[in-house]
Amino acid sequence: MLHKNRIALAAGISALSLTALPAFAQTISDGIVKIGVLNDQSGIYADMAGSGSTIAAQMAVEDFGGKVLGKPIEIVAGDHQNKPDVGSSVANRWIDVEKVDTIVDLPTSSVMLAIQEIGRQKNRLVIASTGGSSDFTGKFCSPVGIHWTYDTYGLAVGTGQPLASRGPWYFLTADYAFGHALERDTAQAVAKAGGKVVGGVKHPQGNHDFSSFLLQAQSSGAKIVGIANSGADTVNAIKQAHEFGLTSSGVQLAGLYMHITDVHAIGLEQAQGLLMTQAFYWDLNDETRAWSKRFYERHKAMPTMGQAGVYSSLIHYFKAIEAAGTDEAQAVAKKMKELPVNDFFAKNGKVREDGRMVHDLYVFEVKKPEESREPWDYLKLVRTIPGDQAFRPQAEGECPLVKASQ
Helix, strand or coil: CCCHHHCCCHHHHHHHHCCCCCCCCCCCCHCCCEEEEEECCCCCCCCCCCHHHHHHHHHHHCCCCCCEEEEEEEEEEECCCCCCCHHHHHHHHHHCCCCCEEEEECCHHHHHHHHHHHHHHHHCCEEEECCHHHHHCCCCCCCCEEECCCHHHHHHHHHHHHHHCCCCCCEEECHHHHHHHHHHHHHHHHHHCCCCCCEEEECCCCCCCCCCHHHHHHHHCCEEEECCCHHHHHHHHHHHHHHCCCCHHHEEEECCCCCHHHHHCCCHHHCCCCEEEEECCCCCCCCHHHHHHHHHHCCCCCCCHHHHHHHHHHHHHHHHHHHCCCHHHHHHHHHHHCEECCCCCCCCEECCCCCCCEEEEEEEECCCCEEEEECCCCCHHHHHEEEEHCCCCHHHHHHHHHHHHC
């Protein structure tokens, strides 16, 4: 109940948090910059985030030289178990006892939004990479909240709009904040493109048996089934959809939120032809390949877009600390919004006032088995979505920060 109250009060708290930034001393608090990587370390999202995100954070620290403003950088990692109360407990302990300055990654949007509130209340940066709800930079935006990799609006634009005209839609949706936001944003994108939604069903997070939900989808008359979940839920739903004959009966699956690790788990035989929107792909160009091969040497799997986003966001964070001359959260957030993002992850990226990092997104099609040349060669580029089209216009997001600055 406490978590729900925090979320419900978010917009009001935001409005109260928009006072002018105080003048902060040029210093690193307590002589160390400490970063907490908070995610699912052992559950359904461990492959897309988990230890791989921790490795990406460690690589960022090493590549930056291990220090910022002459002070050491330290990484700690925690498992939120996809539960807002668990994640909140870890975050509060990190900030109050261990003096963590910034919390990153945050798959599971309900956890991400809870940590957003803690960051707002305790003046700590929260940089979301794997969590996806577009409400993070919408009605629940924060002066110290940065959304780096993707969001549900971008996924809807990338995957929902191109499939809108292929027939009526039905949603298979994870019953928590991320799934709700992904279904909402995709349904709006489908309607905007002239498509129709005929229904949907919600399932528990971490579900194993999708048979009853898939039968409902099959009987709906839909031609497109939007899989609005993630991680192991997506893998299980797609595998079982094939087992139940949905795809052979003419129904097309739309994997609205998928990672390269999901394709790896499903296999090209069943995943082939799926469209998926990504912020990053390891084989996109020479820069992405070079960084990804370094990551692979440590993790023995190619990076997901969220893991690459953790690295990119932290490099930008360190640069912002140097530019601000302090690790104070609001001062650093201000510099993160002033500095451009140019690295292997994004070119000419920009963190907006609402905290959304705007950059290009990519729509990929999963290859046929015979098209794959080597391990992890799974995707072929269909189109690039320019950043100003990929993400929700700032004026439409209901972010109090934007309203206050106008």
